[in-house]
Amino acid sequence: xxQPHHSLDPRVNRLHLPESGGPVxxxxxxxxxxxxxxxxxxxxxxxxxxxxxxxPNAQLALVxxxxxxARRKKCVNLWVVRSSDILAFNAEDEDMFANNAEKxxxxxxxxxxxxxxxxxxxxxxxxK
Amino acid sequence: MYGGGYIFDEPNKRxxxxxxxxxxxxxxxxxxxxxxxxxxxxxxxxxxxxxRRQLIRLIEQHAHSEIIxxxxxxxxxxxxxxxxxxxxxxxxxxxxxGHGQLLYNAAETLGKSREAMINDLLSGKSKYSxxxxxPAETWADVTVIGFLIDAAAIVNQxxxxxxxxxxxxxxxxxxxxxESFHLKQGHDAFIELATGTPAQKQxxxxxxxxxxxxxxxxxxxxxxxxxxxxxxxxxxxxxxxNDDMRNQFLDMYVPKIRELGMTLPDPELKKDxxxxxxxxxxxxxxxxxxxxxxxxPCNVERLQVRQWAEEHGRWVRKAxxxxxxxxxxxxx
Numbered sequence: 001x002x003q004p005h006h007s008l009d010p011r012v013n014r015l016h017l018p019e020s021g022g023p024v025x026x027x028x029x030x031x032x033x034x035x036x037x038x039x040x041x042x043x044x045x046x047x048x049x050x051x052x053x054x055x056p057n058a059q060l061a062l063v064x065x066x067x068x069x070a071r072r073k074k075c076v077n078l079w080v081v082r083s084s085d086i087l088a089f090n091a092e093d094e095d096m097f098a099n100n101a102e103k104x105x106x107x108x109x110x111x112x113x114x115x116x117x118x119x120x121x122x123x124x125x126x127x128k
Numbered sequence: 129m130y131g132g133g134y135i136f137d138e139p140n141k142r143x144x145x146x147x148x149x150x151x152x153x154x155x156x157x158x159x160x161x162x163x164x165x166x167x168x169x170x171x172x173x174x175x176x177x178x179x180r181r182q183l184i185r186l187i188e189q190h191a192h193s194e195i196i197x198x199x200x201x202x203x204x205x206x207x208x209x210x211x212x213x214x215x216x217x218x219x220x221x222x223x224x225x226g227h228g229q230l231l232y233n234a235a236e237t238l239g240k241s242r243e244a245m246i247n248d249l250l251s252g253k254s255k256y257s258x259x260x261x262x263p264a265e266t267w268a269d270v271t272v273i274g275f276l277i278d279a280a281a282i283v284n285q286x287x288x289x290x291x292x293x294x295x296x297x298x299x300x301x302x303x304x305x306x307e308s309f310h311l312k313q314g315h316d317a318f319i320e321l322a323t324g325t326p327a328q329k330q331x332x333x334x335x336x337x338x339x340x341x342x343x344x345x346x347x348x349x350x351x352x353x354x355x356x357x358x359x360x361x362x363x364x365x366x367x368x369x370n371d372d373m374r375n376q377f378l379d380m381y382v383p384k385i386r387e388l389g390m391t392l393p394d395p396e397l398k399k400d401x402x403x404x405x406x407x408x409x410x411x412x413x414x415x416x417x418x419x420x421x422x423x424x425p426c427n428v429e430r431l432q433v434r435q436w437a438e439e440h441g442r443w444v445r446k447a448x449x450x451x452x453x454x455x456x457x458x459x460x
Contacts (some may be wrong), residue, residue: 005427008263009203017436024250024435030445031242034458037280051298052458054242058450071304084456091172110235115158 020026028123035061038043038079058082151176152441161363168294171460183293184238184364191231192249193257196430197225201273202266209273216313219401220274223306230302234295236457237293244301250435258416259342267330268321268335275460276339276381282307283377284368292364295460312442315384322388329389336385344411347374353413376405 007013032054038047045123049071057062070078090098104110155174169175199220205221208214232242248254259277276452282304285436289300290384348370360366368376379399385392396409420425 008265009199009429009433010432011436012429017433024438026243026246026250026438028241028243029449029455030442031246032445032449034236034456034460049460051230051302053229054233056445060354061352068229069209071222071226083459084454084455086459088172088459091170092174 032056032082034081035065035080037061037065038081039075040077040079041074045074047077049056052083053080079083134432139323141287151178160362163292165231168297169292172265176363178359179363180238182360182363183296184240187231187235187238187296188245188248188364189255189257191228191235192254194224194228194231195249196256196260196434197277198228198259199260199430199433200426201270204264204267204270205268208270209269213317217270219300219442220310220313223310227299227303227306230299231296232300233292233458237295237460239457241457246438250431250438252422254429255420257346258420258424259339259346261419261427262339262342265288265338265424266331266335268331269339270320271314271317271332272335272339275318275347276309276311276343276385277313277315278307278320280343280377281383282311283380285348287367287373290364291367295458298460304414319388321388322367333390340393341411341415343412344374344408346415347371347377349413349416356401375404375406379404382406 011017025114033056034052034054035058036052037050038051040047053061053068057063058080062078065078065080066075068077150172156176159173159175159179161171169179201222201243204213208217209238215357232245235245245254246332249398257275264273285300285307289297289304291297308320318332351369351371361369378397382392382397382399387443394409396407399406418424422428
């Protein structure tokens with residue numbers, strides 16, 4: 001191999017890697033399929049989506065996910081699921097989640113109990 | 129590592145302008161308003177074709193840089209000086225490969241398959257950060273890479289993490305967290321040589337002298353010569369200009385080099401305290417272009433090693449393949 005400098009790469013200078021037999025082309029599908037990864041940081045916590053890995057099957061996806069997403073911080077469990085098995089709403093339909101201002105009856109803030117209690121206390125004090 | 133501030137664009141690939149003209153003006157206005165409000169774009173959203181193309185180019189080159197960037201350092205795992213340095217280097221190289229995977233996933237959400245990206249790398253069509261076309265000749269080179277190239281990449285990646293494309297931001301968030309370890313272990317190794325024996329200091333000084341020009345090249349040509357449009361800034365694809373990032377890097381790291389008694393091979397390098405701007409000798413931009421286009425000392429070796437890995441790993445990938453599985457892209 002004609003290198004303009006003396007290579008330090010053991011694959012080049014010790015293993016003498018053979019000349020490539022022409023241009024290498026990776027075929028479509030050769031890098032397998034994608035799996036979404038969910039990470040549980042501690043017992044009792046939800047599994048949270050952290051990213052995805054490419055793997056030939058779910059078992060290996062778990063192995064790769066452990067290497068990719070659990071090699072540093074705390075993790076007690078991982079889930080993987082085929083990306084194609086995730087069903088989601090269209091991003092364009094985001095407006096259907098818009099909260100209606102009329103829906104305060106669903107919120108704790110929609111019930112003003114203190115006002116009524118204070119009013120009641122005031123009226124009973126006035127009578128005394 | 130290793131998102132170079134400079135993203136190579138093939139001059140003959142700009143004909144997409146035509147396609148850009150066919151973007152629905154109402155949708156485009158809505159898209160731009162969303163970005164102006166500081167909202168993120170997600171994979172299922174409508175986006176202009178030029179935004180998609182530029183992002184694929186950016187994220188793909190960033191991914192390739194992570195993978196190729198692991199080669200000059202990986203070479204030194206077998207001869208790292210001491211057990212602790214060896215452990216740290218193995219961990220760092222593994223992180224870089226992991227970053228490559230995260231970034232390929234982010235680029236895939238935009239519609240280009242991982243195989244297509246790898247093929248473009250192997251054929252030389254797609255570029256990677258230019259600094260990795262130089263060899264790591266001594267341990268001090270590994271130290272300079274680990275400290276200063278990572279530092280430069282962090283400047284770029286922290287800026288890009290505030291960009292508009294959700295999957296890229298999420299990948300960068302994780303990457304920047306791990307980079308903080310890379311930078312610290314690089315700084316630690318750098319200090320050890322700088323405060324060591326005369327031979328260690330000399331080795332470090334020689335490595336600094338060799339790497340200074342590639343480091344100045346790292347953020348790409350000066351703004352006055354850069355073709356990157358205002359549009360990419362508006363769309364929050366490019367988050368800071370080449371000169372601004374270079375200036376930020378010099379401001380943060382030149383003092384850290386000089387405080388250890390090391391020198392930099394540029395007599396013009398100094399800061400104007402009133403403007404806060406650094407001045408320096410313009411690096412050789414013709415050399416930069418020559419190296420990008422294959423004329424660097426390691427271009428051939430880098431791609432050869434990468435091709436060799438693909439060829440010799442093929443039987444493993446094939447043996448594990450599930451022929452009945454239809455191909456899908458990541459969802460987020």
